[in-house]
Amino acid sequence: MKKWLRTLTMTAAVAVTLAACGAGEEAPATDEEAAPGGGAVEATDFTVGMVTDVGGIDDKSFNQSSWEGLSLFGSEFGLEEGTDYRYLQSGDMAEFEPNLRTLVREDVDLVWGIGFLMEDAIRTIAQQVEDAQLAIVDSVVADEDGVPLANVANITFKEHEGSFLVGVAAGLQTTGNKVGFIGGVEGSLIKKFENGFKAGVKAVNPDAEVIVQYAESFNNPDRGSQIANTMYSQGADIIYHAAGDTGNGLFTEAINRARNGENVWAIGVDRDQHEEGVFGDDGQSVTLTSMVKRVDRAVYLVSERTMNGDFPGGEVLEFGLDDEAVGIAPSQDNMSEEALQAVQDYQAQIQGGDISVPQTDEEYEEYLSSL
Known part of the structure; x- marks a missing residue:
């Protein structure tokens, strides 16, 4: 073979x-x-x-x-x-x-x-x-x-597994039932982040809408800010990125809106990006959580x-x-107790084989049909 x-x-x-x-x-x-x-x-x-x-x-x-x-x-x-x-x-x-x-x-x-x-x-x-x-x-x-x-x-x-967990957090903590995903360059790798995230959102909040857009760049923070601005303007209150340096523009836009009194969140990727979302003198951060890879x-x-x-x-x-190579970041102060508990529960289900997290668009459609 x-x-x-x-x-x-x-x-x-x-x-x-x-x-x-x-x-x-x-x-x-x-x-x-x-x-x-x-x-x-x-x-x-x-x-x-x-x-x-x-x-x-x-x-x-x-x-x-x-x-x-x-x-x-x-x-x-x-x-x-x-x-x-x-x-x-x-x-x-x-x-x-x-x-x-x-x-x-x-x-x-x-x-x-x-x-x-x-x-x-x-x-x-x-x-x-x-x-x-x-x-x-x-x-x-x-x-x-x-x-x-x-x-x-x-x-x-297995980026889709960690993305599922931050999707669970987003699905439970969105107040407007609309969240976003910003990808870098579209392809099979970033699709794993996208589909895992969407599956996690839908697992806990079937009525939530997930807006998806790709920047077609991992090195364009300005483009990341533009996409985030559009998504927040469309009513998304939580946005997850898998876009490298482009994703830093998400934090810029989220911070600007938070300073103006808007209740918006960003979800980081690859490492704990809590610090990227910090604004003001009290250390408050717009980073809800991060998918650590x-x-x-x-x-x-x-x-x-x-x-x-x-x-x-x-x-x-x-x-x-x-x-322990993917998962939720240790910075969890902005997550609700409900979300934290749900993340633990769903992680156990994934590790126990009860949930097969989708990686592709086709697998995601099959997953939705099973809910």
Whole structure:
């Protein structure tokens, strides 16, 4: 049976590492969390580099989370930033391949491509330089037969599961029965965010309307503000984004309206975006919650595994609720007790197999028919 027909699951090594992370023993993600080993170890000669997506290293979302994971990995294992671990920033998609190629030519042991938009560039280099060790987030790099390339580690997430949970929160806390979703570039990945969110909303509030619009960019905050302005003007009071730096425009618009006395909320993505919604002197935030996607955790663990001589080339590693790799952000002060309880209940149902969260438009329609 070809590899692409097999169930795509985490390898045992990663699964065991994640499963061992419980309360008080959470795997590393940011500088605010504990890391395995409890401190830096002796430096090695391992080198690792990452190429950012177009949102930039400080996008307060996807790229930033990835870099936080790599930075923590480097510091914990005694690596020197700028020499042993570093990043190259991409201003646009045309810079993906040159940036990746630069790191490969420098014989960096593990080269990360952050984002599904880098799939073609990763494939080109992987096929040309067979001894390179490459990793990509949010995509599977395969050959013409659909078989994952042997020198690429493919990191994926069950974003639809986490999006379902923030959808539950939105469905219960909307006062006008109208919420919104802003996507970056439309495609199968962001559709997982969209359909999971819509399913969560409908699970608890079948009468709610979900407005959906794509910005067709992950790097245009002004466009994000424009879309948010339109949605709020149409009566949406809660908007969830999966749009990288474009989504930062959502917070700008929500803050402006909140300062004018409007009761509107934003839902963040990838990392806890509570701070992005803060306005005024009292620390109040327009961020209702965020769907945390632990790219930082995945980057750390796969980098460590590769350093230890177990590069997962040709494998597809999928991280979800069971791995504490997606879910609701720890900042929950703006969520109602009803919403918090419902999130817990629905998470248990998803993990127990009672709910299959839709990823595609077709699956979403099937899901609606089952309600």
